Amino acid sequence: MQRSILLVIAAAAFATACSPAPRPRPAAVPARATTASVDREQTADQQIAHALNRLTFGARPGDAEQIRGTGLDQWIEQQLRPERIDDSALNRFLSANYLTLELKPAALEQKWPPPGQLLNQAAARGGATRADSARLRDSNQGLRQITTEVQSARVARAVLSERQLQEVMTDFWLNHFSVYEAKGPRERYMLSEYENRVIRPNVFGNFRTLLGAVAKSEAMLFYLDNWQSQADSDHPRLTVAGGRGGRGTAAGRGAVGGRGAPPAPVQQPGQRPRQGLNENYGRELLELHTLGVDGGYKQADVINAARALTGWTIRGAPQGGGFQFQPFMHDAGSKLFLGQTLAAGRGIEDGEAVLDIVARHPATATHIAFKLARRFVADTPSTALVARAAAMFTNSGGDIRETVRVIVMSPEFFGRAAYRSKVKSPFEVVTSAARALGAPGDPTPRTAGFVATLGQPIYGHQAPNGWPETGDQWMNTGAILNRINFGMVVAANRLPGASPTAFKDADILQAATRELQVDGVIDALLGGDASAATRAVLVSGENPMAKNLPPFPDPADPAMGPPPAGRGGRAGRGGAGGRAGAPPTTPGVGGRGMAQLPPLRGLALVVGLALGSPEFQRR
Incomplete structure (x- = not known):
């Protein structure tokens, strides 16, 4: 019962913003003044910590000092020009x-x-x-x-x-x-x-350029089955080449990997595709990639987008692979798409026209602006910020850089409400820990395996909607325990190249009092801000939730891959094999390579507890 209460309390702590407890600190070095800084609610130190949390995969030792020397706005501009x-x-x-x-x-x-x-x-x-x-x-x-x-x-x-x-x-x-x-x-x-x-x-x-590159990529053509989509038997083909354009039995709209269905059976690019229209890519193009689910399109628009994109396929490997347009697969009939008529008898131009129409559609501007604002500012960004970003997207013809600039230089980005308001994904947890502790890069599968162990196998999300971008989808009691456990694993030198003594003055702190160690770790890993509850945990050296934690799944096995995929390509949209944040292997229950950690003491213990704290788990 007591453990259940602790889990509930911890979940609530992660679900609310971390309120830093004031403590005596040296006077902050102000960020370089800018004309925009008067609109920023965060302190100069918070702005730097916030930018490092949102615009990078976490601060490395010395990054904050470097930005103070460069000037925050100048550093952001440099990052916008990679x-x-x-x-x-x-x-x-x-x-x-x-x-x-x-x-x-x-x-x-x-x-x-x-x-x-x-x-x-x-x-x-x-x-x-x-x-x-x-x-x-x-x-x-x-x-x-x-x-x-x-x-x-x-x-x-x-x-x-x-x-x-x-x-x-x-x-x-x-x-x-x-x-x-x-x-x-x-x-x-x-x-x-x-x-x-x-x-x-x-x-x-430019967004239209990116959209076109994705539409013609082998990965997307294969994943959403458009490479094998062709005109239904009751629609005219553009050409008939060697009898290959003959009429046959249609597969039926949605019959191959339609809404809620698992991916279609694999067939070889270069072979004659199965006959019939496949709506998968047409649907996701509208619902996920451009207009959004509330973008005002109808099922007829999905069908006609799919018809326009018939013949967009992949060359076989013996022919070198890559995108190709096959006229004999293309639906040559006229199409009405989002109120615009695509004349009969055209070829690849049909698909290009569909991409042009959706790229400049007002709903696309709003959808992309909302998703970018959600990524960088808040799980529920303000309508005013989304409107400004959407206006820039539209007025610039889909310039992504300028749209991002509007968001990351906005008062909302530097508002008090945005500070530590988002929960890190497992990918962000692992990479930020590696950066914070000076990891030099890991060419083995091990570090990527930790990302999978925490619930986000890379390229392992089966449904086309991608991994969650909001904290409520990542945080549950099981995920919290695994993140606390991961912090202890990292502090025990199990994350390749990461050292709990990599930050400034760590060597001195190893022989210091616990209070000084806590001060140094909060400065180095938590941006100088920690709640009273977190500070108490670090000083005591005990996290109530960390008692008797089960062994942590160790991804040392190179064959360790993503968890089994859940049934249904789009059903539930929760990820690969269950709710986001759930580890692919239940800690302590079977499995291989469970990490048996030595007892942590001194500075390493403080570092491990800090990595599992709400402050480090948020960005």
């Missing part, structure tokens, strides 16, 4: 540690063919030989390598990149245009190109 920031150290790390990131999907598929394809080939020859078995093992190992490298590199970029706001925006757009690595082996071939050539180069560019 192409001007030297990131050569990160690039050297990536080049030295990852073998698959630069390979095209077709090259990866040729090197490591899908296991199912190899089995089918062996069966067609009358049975598998030893050589077939060896090649199958090699293919499975290759697919694991592809997946673990793209996941590990994603974390490494978030931890090491000097272009922090670009990485935050990459995370935002990868979640907005979400894809699922377990859709099939071919999705894994496509992930690195999707992240590094489609999303990251366009995070601050």
